[in-house]
Structures are given as C-alpha cells and as structure tokens.
Amino acid sequence: MKTDHQLQVAIKDSILFRDSSDAFISKIAAKGSMTHYKKGKILFVHEDQAKRFFLVKNGWVKLFRETLDGEQAVVDMVTSGQTFGEAALFQDNIYTYSAEAIEASDIISIPLSLLQFEIDNNPKFVKTLLFYNASIRQLKDKEIEHRSLQNASQRIGCFMLRLVDQEKLGKTNIHLPYDKMFVAAKLGMKPETFSRALKRLKKDTKIRVKGATIEIDNLQQLSDYACRACSFEFPCADLKKD
C-alpha cells in the first residue's frame, strides 16, 4: 500500500509538518507507513503504551474517553491533514484517549521516537512545535468560548467552516462523516438538538446536505452567520497556510 511519494505529499500537507524541510519530510515518509482502516476499527485504547503517532490522509477518526459514569466523551474528530497521538510524547508515552476510525480511512503512522529525535536535535522543529501548540491552545479556547456564546446552528456552521479552504469565497463542498451523530457528539450536542439546529442552519444559510456531502454556495453568508458570535476574525488565523 505504501508509496513514498504519496506519503510525502500527505505529510507536507499536514498542519504539523507544512513548514518542515524536504529532508525532514523524506525522513518521516521513510519511517512512516500507511494503513487502510475499516469503519469501526479501534486504533488504540486510552492508556495504551504509545509507540507511534498518526496522520489522517483521508477519512474520519474519533478520539474519545470514558467517564466513571460510563459516558463517552468525544475529545475530537480528526480528518485529512490532522495528526493525533503525538501528545503522548509529553504524557509518559501513554495515549490520553482512544481512537476509532468512524469511516473507512487511510492513516499514516509514524514512530514517536522520530519526533523525539527531532525535538532533541532540530531546534527549528522545536520552534514549529511551540507555535503549533500555541495555535492548538487558542483553538481549544475558541471551542470553549463557542460552547458559551454560539447557538447550536452557529456551532455546526463553524465546524463546517473549519473544514473548507477559507480563502476561496465561492462555491465549495465539504465531506462530513456519514453518520452525523459523531459530529453532534464532538460538538457536545444531543442528537435531537443537532438535528433541529442543522435544519435551522440549512434554512438560514441555504447550504444543502446530500448524504455525507455539504454543498455551500456562499461561504461569506455562512461565516456571517456563524462568526458573529465568535471573538476571532474570519478567516480563522490558525488555519492560514502561510
């Protein structure tokens, strides 16, 4: 399944490695391997010993934990270009959540030891990592803020906006997980709230939902709708490619 070129392109496209040198990317690609996971496949379980981290080439992965009460907490839903499991390096090499492919997904896994080596020997990469961490921190702040200030329809709109190229204001399509209840769980909504809020969002912004695909004719209209209850500017600074 693995072709070095395919891996290099996917790695170069990822948020964590988009500023890395070609030499470093070749090294990661050489040590990485791509696997196709079926829907429902568990990649690792919370508190497992961590040896590798992961980069989604395509598909959707749910990161989650369970409480003593037996409830499931969805930590995140990750898709193309996003990594997961790398934070284990700073958590005693233990995964801090479980990971499940919720759709058929192609995922690249890379040894954590390679990341550790770069941290120990590549000051430029360490700086990238510090900036990356700062952007994640701000992203989490934003998410916490949105849970207070955005209504449910705005939160769904915001989730969609973060999946598109925000520089292109024209027509665009988004691929969501087929079962939208995963998105509801990620956004901390009950299924019935999510369904009602999605209906409202379609009415107010004219987006169209066709199975797993969302068709957006006017990105500006969607951002006007969702971002007025956000304290950050659109386009989202943490998603900018330069």
Add this chain to the structure above:
Amino acid sequence: MKTDHQLQVAIKDSILFRDSSDAFISKIAAKGSMTHYKKGKILFVHEDQAKRFFLVKNGWVKLFRETLDGEQAVVDMVTSGQTFGEAALFQDNIYTYSAEAIEASDIISIPLSLLQFEIDNNPKFVKTLLFYNASIRQLKDKEIEHRSLQNASQRIGCFMLRLVDQEKLGKTNIHLPYDKMFVAAKLGMKPETFSRALKRLKKDTKIRVKGATIEIDNLQQLSDYACRACSFEFPCADLKKD
C-alpha cells in the same frame, strides 16, 4: 514594592517555572517587577502589542474577549501561581485576550524577551515549555469534555477542586473571587443557573460558602461528586507537583 526574595518564591511556586534552575529563577526575578492592581484595573487589551507576560502572586484576573455581537467571552480566570500573556510570543507578539484584575491583586510582570532568550538558548527550558503546553492542551480538552458531561453543580465542584492541594484529603479552605458571577462566566453559566447549581452543590457535599471563602470538610466527598462525570482520575495529574 519589589523584593527579589518575594519574587523568587512566587516564581518558583508557579506552574511554568517550578522545575527551573535557581539560576534561571534569579534571572527572571531580577528582570521582573511586582505591581499592586486595584479591582477593575485593565492590564492590557486584546490585540495590544505584547512586551511582558504576567504571573499572579495573589488575587484574581479575568482574561476575556468580545464578539461581533458584543458578548463577552471569558477565556479564563487566573489566580496565584498562574501565568498569562506568555502565549503572545507565538502569536506575533499580540495579546490574544484582554486582562482585568477583578480583585485587588499582586502581579509580577516579566519581559517576553527573557522568555524568548531562554527558548533560543536553553534546551531544558524548551522541553519544560513543551510539557507545559501539553498539560494545558489536556486541561482545555478536559474543560470541553466537562461542558458536555458534567452537570452545573459538578462543574462548580471541579473548579473548586482545582484550587486546592489535592494531596491533602482533610479540611481545606478556598478563596474564590468575591463576586461569584465571574466564576459563572468562566464556567459558561448564566447567573441564575450558577446560583441554583451552587445551592445544590452545598446541599449534596456539605461545603460551606462564607463570602469569598469556601470551607470544605471532606475533599474526597467533593471529588466523588464531581469527578464521576470526568474521564480523568483524581487527583488531577496536571496539578501534581513532582
């Protein structure tokens, strides 16, 4: 107002610098200065140019932003031992929120250039920073999780538990901001929800609220109550001192 020894103790007590060498702490103390701020004093405004970061010696500071809709988003409420403003180093030296002392507070300010110097020259500090970032990231994940899974009383209990020495299971007191509506805003609750939830929490866990002081007779009882709807173990790993 400034005494080097006072500053050194406060810096050594902070989460960010508790693992730092005495030499580094002396350096920070030498360049830092302590100021007493009155209640209501604005320290800086969102998008101000950032030259210094801050460490709370005692008191409470609210970090916040405003949305286009004119709503205020409380990013965080910080108190003794916590820093703020340091993330500006990774955000083009711009503060990503406003800061207001919501009680009379003693606050140490330190040049960001000192932090930048250490990042460029002290690999040990960079590693501390990476671990610190990972713990903040997990903390934010936890907060997002709690907004989905904990009820309002559990969330208030959790907020209190994070302010005490969790290793001591006996009697303890906590100092909250005098105006508890700041806590409500930090937890993303409407004032009336907060009041009802606090009443419920007092009834269920026998804590006593006396003005700004919370008296807890049995920490275990409070943690049993709040932490059953959390996927992390008590005591909170990110607060451990070793």
